[in-house]
Every structure is written in C-alpha cells, then in structure tokens.
Amino acid sequence: MLKRTDYLTKVYGVPNGWTLAAYEQHSTGYRVAKKVLTSMTQEQCVAEAKKANIRGRGGAGFPMGVKWSFMRPHPTKPAYLVVNADEGEPGTHKDRTLMELNPHACIEGCIIGCFGIGAHTAYIYVRDELHLSKARLNAAIAEAKAKGYLGKNPFGTNYAVDVVVHSGAGAYICGEETSMLNSLEGKRGEPRMKPPFPAQAGAFGCPTTVNNLETIAACPTAFDIGCEEFSKLSALHHMNDGGVRLYGVNGHVKKPGVVELACGPTLNELIYDIGGGVLGDRGVMCVITGGSSTPVLRPSETVNAPDEKSPMHAWHGKSVFDVPLGVDTMRGCGTMLGTCCVTVMAEGTDPVMAFENLMYFYHHESCGQCTPCREGSAWLDRTVSKIFHGDGAIADVDQLHDIDNGIMGNTICAFGEGTAMPALAFIHKFRKELEAYARGEKKRKDARLTVDDVWNKGASR
C-alpha cells in the first residue's frame, strides 16, 4: 500500500532547506536530540531504538536497535559511531539526497546514535566524489556547533559529541563495513575477517557501530513520534520491518527519482505510481530491487508459499511485483531488498548487455584480497563479454555456473556473494538470451540498453 510521508523529505522542497533555520522550522530542529540527551539513560535510548524496528538501510537489513545493543563499554577504550555514506551500489541514489538536502537530520541522528552506543565521536564516511554532500554536512556541523548542539556540552549536558566528515578516495568496497574501518584508519580498504565484529574491535581497535546514513537520519523522526508509533507507520510492522524510508526509482521509467514512503510499497506501485510508468509504455523486462547486488526479478515470477504458516503465504500465487517491499518479503521472493532503489529495465533492453555492464563493474571493484573474488569476478566479466561479443559457446554459459560456485561462500566479505548472486539470477532468468548469443543468433551490434532513443529525444529532460 502506497503511503507518502515527509518526515525526512519535507525540507527537500524548501528554499535553503539544508540550513539550520529551515530544519528548525520544518523538522525536528535538534529538539529530539536534546530530549534524548537530557531525559534518557543510554539503556532507555537503546530499548526505545529497538522498538522502531529500523532495518539497516544500507542493504543488509539488520535491526538498528539490536546492533546498538551489542555495544559494551570498554574499560580503557573509547567507542565510535561510523556512519556509512559511501553510497556507490549501482542503482542507489538516496543517501546523497539526504546529505545534500537534509544534512541536519544526519547530524541530529549522529548525536542520538552516539548517545545510544556510548560514543563521543561519529565519523561520517562519505565517498570522495560527493563534494556537495560533504560541503553541506560540514556546514551543518558548523551551524550545530555554533548553537552548542555539538561539542563538549551539547544542550548543556556533559555528554560530549563530535561529528567528523571523512572522505573516501574512490573504492566501492569501502561501503563494506570492515573495509570502511580500514580505510578510515588510513589503510587500503580491504575487508577484515569477522570475528571480531566491529562492536568488539572496530575503528582503531575500539568498540564501533557502523550504521548506514539513512538509518541514522531516521532516528530523530523515530524518537520524535515515539519509536513504536514510527514502526507502526510501516505496512510490514508485523514483520518487524518498521517506519518510513527513502525509495528510489531509476532506469526506464518516465519519472525517476527519490521519494519517502511508509515501508511496504510494491514494485508495481513504485514503477507506475511513483515512476510514472515505463518509457514508451512498454512492459517491464525485469527489475533490480535494491542495488545491483540484489538478484533481478521478472514480472512473471510468483510467490510460492502454499502453507498457511509461512509468512509469505499472504501473497501465495501473486506476482512478486505485488508483494510489499520488505527485508524479509524480498528474501521470500528469492532476492534481497537491498537499498530500496529500484532499477527498471523495459522490454527491448538487451539483458546480456546489462549483465556484461554489471560484471565489468564487479571486476573493476573487487578489492583483490581474496583469490576467488579477484579471479572469479574477472573471469565472469571475461566470459560474459566473450559470449556477448559472439566468441562464446554453450559451454561458456555453463561455465558461468562453475565460476559462480567457486566464488560463493569462499570470500572474507559479502562482495563475493554480491557478485555471484546477481550473476546467477541473470544466468537462470536470461539463459535463452545468453544461448542465443552463444549460438550466434543474436549479435552485439544490434544490442541496446536504452529504449525509445531516450538520449537523443531528451526524455531525461
């Protein structure tokens, strides 16, 4: 069910909505951080946060409050909050809007987050390319400091909070939490073995919580209206998937963009009600539900959950495009919710070309630490490219399965699965097209990723 909200996005449309004045007038204006710091204990803060059922907005969907509760005070070491704003998952464009248009929600969220986990410093790790985002965050920090909301005595309390914006340097892998910690420490951004988990030994060897930027930015709203009430806004509250979040639509839709909705819209609602329908009123070939690491879904797929006890039974027999988007519901559909930014591909798009485009990405971005991922992603890229360019055979299509198998489960971080799972989905769901290329029935020169000449016709305004 589509339910538009504007807790986070109200200031998006306000002139200079990124300033403190606008944030005070139209949003929570640091009232919530003040309330939390002056009237709650850390335990109460975490207990309340758990009720919000905020599932991590970065893609993995881990409950935020539960993650906070893993933090234990260390006798000698400080704790850190690290906020993941390394937005770079292909198809994801939500966090950037928050930083550019509502940076104060991010900073207020950092204050609440720091208090909840017992940290006094928050590092917001922003990818280097987002210069405007960094500038807006830094300006927001300066404004908040000047007002006494940040620093040694925020709101007159003794709970010091400092927020630092840290710039990445161009590496997709640094969106992986342990890789991000290495990068923050001034090292190559290679993921770490877990355990120890960041809550035990994270940034600089100290207890650390890593939260996505949108997760943190949702805190002021949740604590303002009451975390349980916040959770109940969601259509999937009963599945512990609460609140409101940002949804993105991109690719072959008429009106791409980012909107704020209560959790639980369906893919069809995002494509047609939010995205304005498909370019040229075509049908949908497939969608990527939340960033390129989530397996594609095709409209012909249906939910298979015949037993009434299954949480997915409510949608048994229905198209996966009519299932509310949630962390657990998308798992039930054989994909992942990911970052909630949907990439739509219209009928007429060449799926093999799309597959090739994505495999180039993973080959380019593998950090090279683990052999199965370093060699596997390159091998996948080479093989798909070979098939696409007309030099492949059916045996190559089958070999893609083998390569995939060699990557999955054999790497330190989830990048391996993030490459292999969407690849597997492309191989399964577009086997016919891959074979057509392998047999020479389809040719690279006829393939297009755009539809309706979108570039020349200026459909992108």
Place this chain on the structure above:
Amino acid sequence: MPFALTPERETAFQELQSRYPTKMALCLPLLHLCQEQNGWISEDVMLFVSQRLELSPAHVKGVVTFYTLYNQKPVGKHQVWVCRTLPCALRGAYDVIEHCEKKLGIKCGETTKDGQITLRTAECLASCGTAPMIQVDKEYFENLTPEKLDEILAKLAKG
C-alpha cells in the same frame, strides 16, 4: 625539489590532526590535500606523506594504488568522468561516452593534446535518478541531453 604543502594547506592539515586518534588515519586526507595542490600523487608526494605521518613509503604506495581517485600520473587541468554503470547506461551513458570522445577527439583514459581535459569513465556516482550524468572536477552535471553536454564541453575547452 622535495614536495611541501602550501601554507594554507599546511594549516588545513594541522586542523585535521585533532580529528583522529592516530597519525595513520590522516593518510587519506593528507593525500587528498597533496593531490589538490599537485594534481597527482608523485613519488615525491608519497615520500612527503610517509615522512609526515611516520609511515613506511610502502604503506603509502599501497594506499595510493588501492584507491582509484589518486592519480598515479599527471592528468589534464579538468577531469571529466562519465558514469557508465547500468542505471546510467539504461538512459544513454554509452551515447554520452561516444559523444565526448568524438567532441574531444580522445578515447576514455586519455588527455586532450592541450592538456585541458582528461576523459574517464566512472563507476556508479549515486546519481541514478538523474541519469545520464557526468562529473567535471568537483561538480555533478545531471539529466544530460546532447545540447547540455555540448555546452559543458565547450565551456571546458575554453578554460
């Protein structure tokens, strides 16, 4: 001549120091400052960073070679990055690349003869809802059309 920061950047570096508990953590921010000044990360710059932060030159080189945004050779005065990843490609990124290559007379990865523009491809720049797009130095240009792109390139070629 050994590399050194300008006085303004030196001040900026001093301010950064208080934000991190270790010297090593300054590695990425200091490299950014150096590149801003020098345009690329030369051996001299790496040596400078390693000495200032008491790190081995090998550590610094390891960092420089890991991240794509540290230029390991000189680049043009302006850098044009075309996002080529799927969501942009669905809305014409390949056409944008072709258009740029034709207009500038260079291939991706090359610099124009007058040293003005380096053209490169980028992986997803988090601008999928406003595709296709390019980044020029520190600025994003989104919802591109052939006309808009021509305008941007013409302006860049001038100065």
